Amino acid sequence: MSNNGTLSYPEELKQKFLETEDINYRDGTIVTTSEIWKYVTDVAPKKYPYAYDLDYNNRLRRSEDVEYLSGIKVNYMTLSLRDLLLKAHDKGIPLIHVIGGQIMDAYYAAGGIAFRNALVSQMSRSTQEGASLRKIAIYEQELLEKGNKTFSYELCGPALRQRANFDGHIVPIDLIAPYQCMRCSDLARMIESYRDKFPSVSIDVPIVEYENKEWAVDYLTSGLRGLTKKVSNLSGKKITDKDILEEIKLENKVRKIAREIHDIWWSAKVPPTNSIDFGEVAQLAIDFKADPVAALGVLKEIKEEVKGRVKHSIKGKGLADDPARLYIVGMGAGNRARIDKMGGVMVGTDQAWSPISVHVKETGDPHENIARATLTLPFEQPVERRGELEAELSKRSRADGVVITLAWGCNYTSASVRVIADIIKERTGLPTNIFETNPGVEGAEQLENRIEAFVEMLN
Amino acid sequence: MTKKIDNNKPAFAGVDVGSLTAKSVIVLNGTIAGYSLIPTSLNSEQSGLTALQKALEVAKLTRDDVKYIVATGYGRISAPYANKTVTEITCHGRGAHYLHPNTRTIIDMGGQDCKAIRLDKDGNVTDFAMNDKCAAGTGRFLEVMANVFKVKLDDLGPLALKAKEIVPMSSTCTVFAESETVSLLARGEKPENIIKGIHHAIAHRVSGMFSRVGIESDVFFSGGVAKNVGMKAALEEVLKAKIVAPEYDPQLVGALGAAVLAKNYGSKV
Numbered sequence: 001m002s003n004n005g006t007l008s009y010p011e012e013l014k015q016k017f018l019e020t021e022d023i024n025y026r027d028g029t030i031v032t033t034s035e036i037w038k039y040v041t042d043v044a045p046k047k048y049p050y051a052y053d054l055d056y057n058n059r060l061r062r063s064e065d066v067e068y069l070s071g072i073k074v075n076y077m078t079l080s081l082r083d084l085l086l087k088a089h090d091k092g093i094p095l096i097h098v099i100g101g102q103i104m105d106a107y108y109a110a111g112g113i114a115f116r117n118a119l120v121s122q123m124s125r126s127t128q129e130g131a132s133l134r135k136i137a138i139y140e141q142e143l144l145e146k147g148n149k150t151f152s153y154e155l156c157g158p159a160l161r162q163r164a165n166f167d168g169h170i171v172p173i174d175l176i177a178p179y180q181c182m183r184c185s186d187l188a189r190m191i192e193s194y195r196d197k198f199p200s201v202s203i204d205v206p207i208v209e210y211e212n213k214e215w216a217v218d219y220l221t222s223g224l225r226g227l228t229k230k231v232s233n234l235s236g237k238k239i240t241d242k243d244i245l246e247e248i249k250l251e252n253k254v255r256k257i258a259r260e261i262h263d264i265w266w267s268a269k270v271p272p273t274n275s276i277d278f279g280e281v282a283q284l285a286i287d288f289k290a291d292p293v294a295a296l297g298v299l300k301e302i303k304e305e306v307k308g309r310v311k312h313s314i315k316g317k318g319l320a321d322d323p324a325r326l327y328i329v330g331m332g333a334g335n336r337a338r339i340d341k342m343g344g345v346m347v348g349t350d351q352a353w354s355p356i357s358v359h360v361k362e363t364g365d366p367h368e369n370i371a372r373a374t375l376t377l378p379f380e381q382p383v384e385r386r387g388e389l390e391a392e393l394s395k396r397s398r399a400d401g402v403v404i405t406l407a408w409g410c411n412y413t414s415a416s417v418r419v420i421a422d423i424i425k426e427r428t429g430l431p432t433n434i435f436e437t438n439p440g441v442e443g444a445e446q447l448e449n450r451i452e453a454f455v456e457m458l459n
Numbered sequence: 460m461t462k463k464i465d466n467n468k469p470a471f472a473g474v475d476v477g478s479l480t481a482k483s484v485i486v487l488n489g490t491i492a493g494y495s496l497i498p499t500s501l502n503s504e505q506s507g508l509t510a511l512q513k514a515l516e517v518a519k520l521t522r523d524d525v526k527y528i529v530a531t532g533y534g535r536i537s538a539p540y541a542n543k544t545v546t547e548i549t550c551h552g553r554g555a556h557y558l559h560p561n562t563r564t565i566i567d568m569g570g571q572d573c574k575a576i577r578l579d580k581d582g583n584v585t586d587f588a589m590n591d592k593c594a595a596g597t598g599r600f601l602e603v604m605a606n607v608f609k610v611k612l613d614d615l616g617p618l619a620l621k622a623k624e625i626v627p628m629s630s631t632c633t634v635f636a637e638s639e640t641v642s643l644l645a646r647g648e649k650p651e652n653i654i655k656g657i658h659h660a661i662a663h664r665v666s667g668m669f670s671r672v673g674i675e676s677d678v679f680f681s682g683g684v685a686k687n688v689g690m691k692a693a694l695e696e697v698l699k700a701k702i703v704a705p706e707y708d709p710q711l712v713g714a715l716g717a718a719v720l721a722k723n724y725g726s727k728v
Contacts, residue, residue: 418671421671431585431586433586433587433588434588434671445533446589449533449546450589452546453546453547453548453549453584453587454587456545456546456548456549456584457548457549457583457584457585457586457587
């Protein structure tokens with residue numbers, strides 16, 4: 001299938017990599033650099049060949065920037081995710097499916113592991129050991145079709161795939177804990193469909209201008225108390241406010257360092273990493289690849305490596321000389337390697353930035369603190385306010401243009417994107433375009449054709 | 460006899476492999492020297508090559524005479540013969556600007572998609588919108604409708620112009636619109652009135668894209684559907700804008716734009 005070769009890490013990089021830090025996990029496990037090297041160069045290529053397939057149609061391909069050493073650790077954390085989650089599950093740690101966009105402090109504090117769609121998908125496809133890119137593409141398409149047949153052809157693809165994963169017991173799940181009213185209009189229907197099959201706890205998040213809305217804080221705080229109680233019951237871990245505040249401190253550190261990396265990256269004359277590697281910074285900071293302690297350690301290394309690259313004007317591999325800088329609003333722009341190949345580079349996504357942009361107060365009532373932070377998440381603001389925040393972020397990231405994407409079937413987003421696009425255009429003057437898509441693993445011709453035209457326009 | 464090429468005046472080619480047709484245009488000495496238009500086969504690379512060869516034959520040139528080739532359209536990803544690939548959005552912009560320099564807005568209606576494109580005075584794209592997931596309002600849609608009325612595709616437009624009134628068409632799905640048309644005929648509605656209704660339904664869909672990118676004169680109509688006089692009339696009515704009819708085959712605008720870009724790129728090589 002591959003038309004561009006296979007990713008491999010050159011042996012001459014090994015010694016340099018071995019001199020970097022090991023990964024320290026929350027449960028005390030230490031994975032040495034030697035073990036990581038062995039995994040990414042020997043084990044994973046056999047287990048997950050699709051991830052090493054450098055075909056430009058491969059949305060799941062890993063970065064080809066092999067000299068970006070902390071990226072190798074991110075790859076390790078991604079590809080070994082299933083092992084980590086199964087091990088945790090065997091130990092009685094509840095796996096909690098959450099909707100994206102929220103901060104995870106409460107779940108981890110109560111002894112659970114929160115994983116959103118991206119991690120569910122990663123875990124699911126990891127069951128297909130030895131599968132080629134084509135086989136994985138077919139596998140994910142079949143999951144979507146199962147979801148379609150069971151529920152509706154009108155719902156968004158990612159939500160349907162997750163449901164098929166749980167129905168088929170492909171991914172173990174102990175609790176479904178969505179935040180209602182956040183980003184996903186299909187969620188209400190999905191929750192209804194979960195009613196009898198999976199335990200769930202639902203938190204209603206008021207979409208309000210946060211200032212002077214103490215009722216909203218009280219309302220959300222009450223919901224969060226119910227959530228930690230439920231997770232705590234499942235995990236068997238008795239938690240105190242102090243435990244939650246400690247988790248908040250840890251996750252604040254993760255969010256802070258991710259923001260710092262973004263600022264360093266944005267300040268660079270030439271983009272120091274390609275779109276895949278830059279996208280992974282935010283991904284690592286928002287769901288930690290299921291381990292906030294490990295994520296913090298790797299993010300510290302990423303920060304130093306990115307700083308070094310910026311200092312020496314090193315450009316991420318695969319990027320054009322002066323790439324068009326795309327700020328992405330919405331569900332993402334599909335295949336990041338293809339964006340780079342087209343002459344663009346992704347300078348940020350609002351859905352990833354949203355949860356890392358907040359700082360949760362580290363003293364006082366932790367549930368209230370999380371509630372207050374949640375109500376300030378940029379992605380979850382009333383549409384006009386969100387548009388203003390998108391405009392600010394597109395300027396801060398020095399974007400040349402803004403791409404807004406939405407999933408087919410997403411009723412909420414389809415009703416809000418025009419308003420957001422108009423506000424961004426008005427506030428920044430940046431070219432802004434809206435693309436509706438339902439990308440699969442292999443190719444997403446319509447979306448990518450439009451993004452390519454947009455990049456040509458910017459260049 | 461093959462023309463002898465002056466090295467200072469080489470030929471440049473544009474190849475546009477679309478969903479229904481493959482087109483090629485040869486530019487020589489700043490003018491259009493040849494062109495071709497053929498149905499796209501299952502092998503898009505071969506379709507592009509055949510279109511290119513036919514255009515070269517019209518221009519009385521050979522492949523050796525061509526300094527630079529730009530491929531566009533959905534088939535561009537399978538065009539190893541090209542020096543560069545460019546999206547059809549950019550190419551339509553260049554082609555329309557070449558034919559009518561005052562073009563600021565393009566309506567492109569092809570076999571499987573519609574585009575609303577805005578240009579600056581130099582022919583650069585400044586904004587665009589495309590249909591995303593539905594083929595209503597495209598050449599394929601009109602082909603299906605022509606089949607329902609048992610008329611040639613070319614006859615749909617003139618029939619629409621004969622209508623005395625518009626029969627509203629509520630379905631926007633190609634297949635549902637087909638069954639709705641059958642029902643309307645069974646109810647005794649006049650075919651030409653239904654056909655006009657179909658054209659207006661498409662025009663309204665297209666106008667939705669212009670609500671995003673805006674309209675500025677001159678408005679240029681390209682793509683295979685631009686040959687349909689009924690569509691042009693419906694669009695003028697709905698968009699409330701005068702549409703410029705290109706003097707050149709509107710189906711070749713993308714390939715022409717690719718050839719213009721080939722000249723720009725090739726001249727720098």
